[in-house]
Amino acid sequence: MLPDLPWRPIVTESISQNTAPLRTSERILDAAEDLFAQKGYAATSLGEVADRVGIRSPSLYNHFRNKEALYEAVLERLLEEFGRPLQALQSAQALDQEHVIEWVEAIVRQHHANPNLAKLLQHAALSGGPHTNEIIERLFSPMFRAPGDEAMDGDYFGHLSRLGLQPWAVMAFNNLVMSYVTMAPMYRDLLGQDPFSDEALAQQLTLIRTLLKSVFAYRGE
Amino acid sequence: MLPDLPWRPIVTESISQNTAPLRTSERILDAAEDLFAQKGYAATSLGEVADRVGIRSPSLYNHFRNKEALYEAVLERLLEEFGRPLQALQSAQALDQEHVIEWVEAIVRQHHANPNLAKLLQHAALSGGPHTNEIIERLFSPMFRAPGDEAMDGDYFGHLSRLGLQPWAVMAFNNLVMSYVTMAPMYRDLLGQDPFSDEALAQQLTLIRTLLKSVFAYRGE
DNA sequence: CGGGCTAATGTGAATAATCGCGCCTCCTGA
């Protein structure tokens, strides 16, 4: 038994916990995030999470109460780090169409940098689990402001606004951005390039910007 | 145990298998289709499928070799019934933009009538399973024709074609359509209406048509 | 300076539930 223990003292991180191996709980979150995003909550086993971290599954319970709590911690971290860069943009921006484009492009870059939130939301939406509403609310509250606030309530979408389809248009562009990452394998196959490369990001940005400008410019048939 | 069995003799389907209760294998396919679409392959248990049909799980093996074969039968049926109405359109249509709109709208109606194919593809794309490529190929081969065939290769997308983004635009509109059904709970929450109602379908069609016309009309910044 | 306390974090073993799947039996309808 115990042929050779993979034990290293793990450099004593007296004060600087910044460099070198992260705390175990962070590494658990990293592994669980990827697995939940890829396979969904039910299809992810704690044993697999533990394997990736390099520990046994019972050890997970030293850091998280149970599987559900682990999922919520993953979700919490994702939502927080996704919203942070957007809050700066949100408070400082004027209300013209150019800033709407900037806003959407920032979201594209966020999902491109870490596709896991979009994947998690897609899994939740598909299986209609209890997390769906929570994610939706926290993710979209910055987009749909309270009535009276005119942030996203102007005539940005030109003809579409006149048709009463403004919220539908907001949803559509958001889905467009998110489905790009949740459908990444499709892009890899059909376009023959890595969908997360810098070139692909540039093309995706050009596409989104062109689509937005098209809609802004459109004045009805 | 066995408080009250939900057993009805289920009217004898002597010859007319057309009306009334379908053959068992069809009912298995129906149940499995919904469950695979909702929870994905790994998270769906055969016991759950059997429960929905009203039989015990070992009886499933009288109709399908194993879980994998059941999934492939579900997929086969979905792909076949999805492509059937489109083939008529495909062969008969001229090549102008109005027919591209008709084509896209037909796809919208198909996914609206049965969202399960889109959900299945989304699950496959997320977990990167071995089915992904098969679905993609069979679903998109009518859209991307062989080079030389100009079906989807004209200047439909105006400025976007000039940017070399035509395939990206095709993918984008397809994702738009599919994400509407895979993200249905989001629409229910944020827009406060049943995303599969006739009104919602009409609005979705208007949105897609307007977006297409916008792009068609756009001539660069 | 050393000894013991505590909290943190790891381990293997064990449990109950559930999974896919195969074997065998029995019933029923043509």
Next chain:
DNA sequence: TCAGGAGGCGCGATTATTCACATTAGCCCG
């Protein structure tokens, strides 16, 4: 009577979870 299709039973694997431990690091105290 005979075969297809249903159920019963059970195996082996995997699941989340709990438990009874080891081992470590830091801290207080004499």
